[in-house]
Amino acid sequence: MFKNFFDKFKNKDNEEIEEKEELEKQEEEKSGLEEEDLNKSSEKETEKIVEETVEVVEEVNQEEIVTEEKESFFNRLKKGLTKTRDNISNKIDTILASYQKVDEELFEEIEDTLISADVGVDSTMQIIDELTERVKLERIKDPKEVKSLLISIMKQKLAEAVPNNDLDTSKSPTIILVVGVNGVGKTTTIGKMAAKLKQQDKKVMLVAADTFRAAAIEQLTEWANRAEVDIISHKEGADPASVVFDGIASAKSKNVDVLICDTAGRLHNKKNLMNELNKIHRVVEREYPEAKKETLLVVDGTTGQNAIFQAKEFKEVADLTGVVITKLDGTAKGGVVFPLEIELGLPVKLIGVGEQIDNLMEFDSDNFVDAIFN
Ligand SMILES: Nc1nc2c(ncn2[C@@H]2O[C@H](COP(=O)(O)OP(=O)(O)OP(=O)(O)O)[C@@H](O)[C@H]2O)c(=O)[nH]1
Numbered sequence: 001m002f003k004n005f006f007d008k009f010k011n012k013d014n015e016e017i018e019e020k021e022e023l024e025k026q027e028e029e030k031s032g033l034e035e036e037d038l039n040k041s042s043e044k045e046t047e048k049i050v051e052e053t054v055e056v057v058e059e060v061n062q063e064e065i066v067t068e069e070k071e072s073f074f075n076r077l078k079k080g081l082t083k084t085r086d087n088i089s090n091k092i093d094t095i096l097a098s099y100q101k102v103d104e105e106l107f108e109e110i111e112d113t114l115i116s117a118d119v120g121v122d123s124t125m126q127i128i129d130e131l132t133e134r135v136k137l138e139r140i141k142d143p144k145e146v147k148s149l150l151i152s153i154m155k156q157k158l159a160e161a162v163p164n165n166d167l168d169t170s171k172s173p174t175i176i177l178v179v180g181v182n183g184v185g186k187t188t189t190i191g192k193m194a195a196k197l198k199q200q201d202k203k204v205m206l207v208a209a210d211t212f213r214a215a216a217i218e219q220l221t222e223w224a225n226r227a228e229v230d231i232i233s234h235k236e237g238a239d240p241a242s243v244v245f246d247g248i249a250s251a252k253s254k255n256v257d258v259l260i261c262d263t264a265g266r267l268h269n270k271k272n273l274m275n276e277l278n279k280i281h282r283v284v285e286r287e288y289p290e291a292k293k294e295t296l297l298v299v300d301g302t303t304g305q306n307a308i309f310q311a312k313e314f315k316e317v318a319d320l321t322g323v324v325i326t327k328l329d330g331t332a333k334g335g336v337v338f339p340l341e342i343e344l345g346l347p348v349k350l351i352g353v354g355e356q357i358d359n360l361m362e363f364d365s366d367n368f369v370d371a372i373f374n
């Protein structure tokens with residue numbers, strides 16, 4: 001019995017010792033874990049700081065790159081618009097410098113300058129009316145102050161007429177029909193556009209629906225090679241709508257993001273051309289209802305008022321979603337942007353400023369006005 005009691009006691013002692021040891025062990029493990037945790041969290045903290053520092057450095061670099069890109073973009077735009085700038089800005093500077101006060105005659109001279117730079121009579125009147133009113137309202141007496149006011153009114157007029165100039169290709173699939181009279185730069189623009197979209201990791205395919213001229217197919221094929229994108233073409237004289245039909249089928253099977261169709265600018269007569277465009281439109285509606293449709297009219301900037309005339313004609317028969325103005329590098333008639341947007345309400349989406357593959361720029365009205373004035 002005693003033995004039992006003693007044993008019990010001994011056991012109890014043992015149990016207590018074991019319990020104590022267990023507790024100590026747990027304590028040790030806990031503090032070890034805490035230490036480990038501390039180390040871990042300080043490691044994490046360090047990692048976080050390093051990451052944050054890298055992020056900040058990356059952000060700064062990114063900002064620098066964006067600013068550099070923006071600058072080079074603006075400089076390239078300015079370079080492309082040299083002739084238009086000489087025609088508008090330099091003339092207006094000379095006029096303003098020759099006046100002592102702001103009067104009716106000064107407004108008339110500015111008006112003549114804008115009209116001669118193909119800003120268009122209607123758009124010019126709207127700009128001058130607003131300028132006259134604001135000069136009165138803001139009691140501007142010094143001709144030097146008129147320039148900045150004119151710049152802000154020109155920007156405002158464009159922004160009011162067309163709030164968004166983006167060529168939105170974010171929806172996949174998108175189909176772009178490129179239309180316009182012969183020689184304006186459709187094929188060249190398509191080549192440049194394909195290269196640009198390819199750079200943005202889009203899967204692009206071209207459709208040679210200008211089957212009227214044999215060389216047109218070869219020319220587009222050359223651009224497809226240059227931009228490294230696929231092309232669908234038939235023989236010269238084939239039905240353009242059937243080339244578009246094949247293009248759509250191929251685009252679907254290859255999961256193409258943007259399908260761009262070249263069309264003929266020259267046919268036997270205007271009626272034929274318009275009928276052909278309608279037929280292409282119907283094929284697109286029927287075969288590619290899921291695609292976002294863009295119909296871009298290409299006009300040659302060097303033709304000035306003729307470009308406006310073409311835009312009016314095409315607007316009547318095709319559901320235009322935007323305009324591309326080409327050859328702005330070779331003309332002083334960059335003012336055509338104003339009537340296209342203000343009088344016809346057509347968004348200028350892209351501008352061509354040279355023959356090279358990278359000479360296509362997105363149009364931004366503020367940048368455009370700044371580039372022709374600064
Ligand atoms: N300087 C300059 N030339 C351009 C520009 N865009 C196109 N061109 C030139 O204009 C000419 C006609 O261009 P195309 O692309 O063949 O014109 P298109 O509208 O396809 O002509 P068609 O197929 O005959 O209807 C070519 O010599 C191009 O290099 C541009 O932005 N600046």
Ligand SMILES: [Mg+2]
Pocket residue numbers: 186187188210216262
């Ligand atoms: Mg062509």
